Amino acid sequence: KQEVTQIPAALSVPEGENLVLNCSFTDSAIYNLQWFRQDPGKGLTSLLLIQSSQREQTSGRLNASLDKSSGRSTLYIAASQPGDSATYLCAALTLNSGNTPLVFGKGTRLSVIA
Amino acid sequence: ETGVTQTPRHLVMGMTNKKSLKCEQHLGHNAMYWYKQSAKKPLELMFVYNFKEQTENNSVPSRFSPECPNSSHLFLHLHTLQPEDSALYLCASSQRGSTSGRTSNEQFFGPGTRLTVL
Numbered sequence: 001k002q003e004v005t006q007i008p009a010a011l012s013v014p015e016g017e018n019l020v021l022n023c024s025f026t027d028s029a030i031y032n033l034q035w036f037r038q039d040p041g042k043g044l045t046s047l048l049l050i051q052s053s054q055r056e057q058t059s060g061r062l063n064a065s066l067d068k069s070s071g072r073s074t075l076y077i078a079a080s081q082p083g084d085s086a087t088y089l090c091a092a093l094t095l096n097s098g099n100t101p102l103v104f105g106k107g108t109r110l111s112v113i114a
Numbered sequence: 115e116t117g118v119t120q121t122p123r124h125l126v127m128g129m130t131n132k133k134s135l136k137c138e139q140h141l142g143h144n145a146m147y148w149y150k151q152s153a154k155k156p157l158e159l160m161f162v163y164n165f166k167e168q169t170e171n172n173s174v175p176s177r178f179s180p181e182c183p184n185s186s187h188l189f190l191h192l193h194t195l196q197p198e199d200s201a202l203y204l205c206a207s208s209q210r211g212s213t214s215g216r217t218s219n220e221q222f223f224g225p226g227t228r229l230t231v232l
Contacts, residue, residue, distance in 0.1 A: 004156070031219060043120075043204055044223040089157070093219055102147075102221055104157040 002027040002094045006105035013080055014113050021075040021108045023090035028068045035064050035075050036089040038107070044089065048075070080112045117141065118224035120205050126230045127195065135190040135227045137205030145210040146188040147221065148180060151202040163188060164210055195231045202226045 003026045013019050023033070032051045036044040048057045048064040050073065056065040063076040073090055087107040094103060118139045127133050139146060148160040160174045163182040177199075179191040188205055205224040 034220065036223070041202070041226075041228060043118075043225040044206075046220060046222060049220045091157075091221075101159050101162070106154075106156045 002030075002092055002101075002103040004090060004092050004103050004105040006088075006090060006108050008108060009106065010109040010111075012111040012113060015080060015082060017080050017112075018076070018078050019080055019110070021077070021088050021090075021110070023073040023075070023105055025071045025073075025092045025103075027092075027094055028071050029094060030068065031093045033064075033066055033073050034091045034093070034102070035062075035073075036091065038087045038089060040087075047088075077110075080110075082112045082114045084112050085110055118205060118207055118222050120203075120224035120227050122227060123225060124228045124230075126232065127192070128232050129195060129197070131195075132191070132193045134192065135203055135205075135229075137188040137190075137224055139186055139188075139205075139207035139222070139224075141207055141209075141222060143207040143209045143222075144185055145208050146182060146185070147206040147208075148188065148190050149204040149206065151204060151226070153201075157204065161190075192229075195229075197231050200229055200231045202228050 005024045007022045030052055032049055034049045035047045037047050038044050050057050050066040061078040066073045087109045089107045091102045091104045121136045145164045147162050149157045150160055151157050161180045162169045177194050181189040204226045206221045208219050208221045
């Protein structure tokens with residue numbers, strides 16, 4: 001059974017700092033890995049999706065990497081801004097016959113201090 | 115409207131009430147999902163509908179009853195809920211294909227319904 005872990009659970013950084021959020025998964029037979037952002041009480045916004053055949057994806061100040069063999073993904077945020085404050089979730093879409101559930105981590109709550 | 119929409123955004127109900135949550139996707143996807151998000155717990159998958167057929171029921175109590183009349187609409191009917199069912203209920207959709215195919219299976223989420231059971 002796939003398990004996804006995110007470390008740290010919470011992170012507070014000053015504005016302008018570069019930071020890395022970590023995600024690990026136990027079953028490397030994934031189809032893709034998705035990073036989401038969630039603002040308090042709101043739904044999820046998809047940030048980046050990395051297919052299992054890819055090593056990284058970039059969007060603006062965000063860069064996500066994937067290492068299937070070690071069961072890890074990282075989300076790098078450059079030049080952080082107060083507007084980046086949110087909870088960041090990673091989710092692994094696991095290869096399975098029939099259903100392919102998206103398994104989520106508990107998230108990292110990021111606070112960027114002005 | 116674009117993307118995935120959910121109504122209502124907030125719902126307060128008593129344990130004896132019957133209510134329904136509605137989800138609509140405008141993305142032309144063939145799969146829809148219900149998730150539950152409780153405080154301090156990861157998102158939990160509740161139901162999956164693939165081409166209007168329910169393909170997964172993740173051990174959800176029968177007081178939650180899903181309905182998918184077509185590939186664009188998904189409902190979650192609620193009956194005799196418990197206070198511990200209070201949570202954010204999220205709907206998502208994706209274009210599911212074979213794992214060797216070209217579809218990304220990327221899931222897109224709605225804004226959620228914040229449910230409080232008194």
